[in-house]
């Protein structure tokens with residue numbers, strides 16, 4: 184990086200940190216993008232003059248609100264709700280809702296910022312947003328979750344809409360929560376429309392939306408592996424998390440011929456040396472989605488598997504690592520373990536699961552490495568397909584949706600190659616994804632004037 188670009192980058196980051204104190208995840212996400220796009224910006228000075236990156240790093244709107252609700256004992260509980268509408272440059276705001284006790288403004292802003300670039304990569308017309316609450320759904324009854332969702336939507340409904348902002352699920356928000364949120368939205372607005380995605384199939388949802396993030400991740404990883412003449416067949420795969428993304432990544436990797444060795448949750452991980460099969464997968468779906476149990480139960484049900492409390496799966500040698508739980512879950516020591524274990528590829532299912540130090544180790548060791556904004560974009564892409572079906576009042580078959588999903592993941596991979604192929608022929612997927620997303624969003628911002 185030349186000195187002029189370095190000065191631009193340092194000045195930009197100093198301003199971002201100064202304007203947004205105490206928001207480390209937001210700084211981390213912005214820095215990653217800024218490092219990739221700074222040389223492009225300084226080579227096209229009108230982007231500097233128009234302060235395009237500075238504008239993207241300042242969300243268009245942030246809504247923070249009180250969410251009061253009553254638990255099953257009749258006690259009043261108060262949570263905090265958020266919606267960060269980062270950019271509407273290329274379409275209505277779009278991004279998930281997360282319910283997790285760790286949710287705060289920094290995490291919401293990093294996710295909305297990431298979402299802006301990810302949505303641009305999908306080739307579909309969607310802006311970037313994210314929302315959520317510090318509500319913890321763990322251990323709550325269906326009635327408590329419903330009352331919370333209704334209270335959350337009672338404020339949020341006035342800020343969203345099918346052509347304004349279209350939320351979806353994320354950590355802690357699956358089909359059950361989307362149902363309660365949609366029910367309350369419909370009641371308040373007296374409108375049945377496509378304002379939320381991830382809906383049930385009988386009431387406007389798209390086939391394959393639940394599968395899309397995990398399946399899309401595997402389609403993307405297949406393309407990465409193919410650049411080195413490799414594939415899933417016969418490979419050992421480690422997955423973290425055991426929620427929506429992890430489950431369907433595991434199912435697809437297994438069906439592509441891989442041995443899926445691990446799953447995890449925030450309490451620990453299970454290692455199954457025999458690998459998952461269809462029967463074990465069916466048990467995981469039931470355990471996590473119906474019984475809402477812990478992944479440790481897997482090792483009780485299948486005694487050849489071992490449970491490691493308080494640990495992450497990255498100490499088990501594998502060929503392909505797919506973090507699918509949460510941000511910063513792969514730290515430097517985990518990355519060392521992944522490299523030592525002989526992995527050739529790390530494809531992110533979660534958003535920003537790898538710390539900057541860990542990314543340097545993974546890339547430095549020459550592994551194929553894709554950032555979540557590229558490899559997990561299949562989820563939001565299929566949400567975009569759900570929006571299209573809702574607008575057209577149509578319902579596509581699973582085969583149709585799957586073929587769109589495959590094509591979109593392949594287009595994202597091609598964009599990464601176009602903008603991320605380096606002089607030595609290797610591909611920097613971080614640079615490729617950031618640059619491809621930025622060029623699209625920046626173009627729209629320039630076209631639309633100073634708004």
Ligand code: NDP
Pocket residue numbers: 352353354355356357396424425426427428429447448449450507508509510512532533534559560562563
């Ligand atoms: P789920 O709530 O379905 O599952 C989350 C999983 O991650 C659970 O196993 C959970 O364990 C684990 N987890 C959550 N927080 C932590 C933590 N602090 N430490 C360790 N494990 C943790 O969420 P999703 O599968 O939907 O989302 C997973 C990731 O994928 C997130 O980063 C999300 O932003 C990203 N993503 C999701 C998309 C989607 O379509 N759902 C689309 C694109 C990205 P526990 O039960 O113990 O909390």
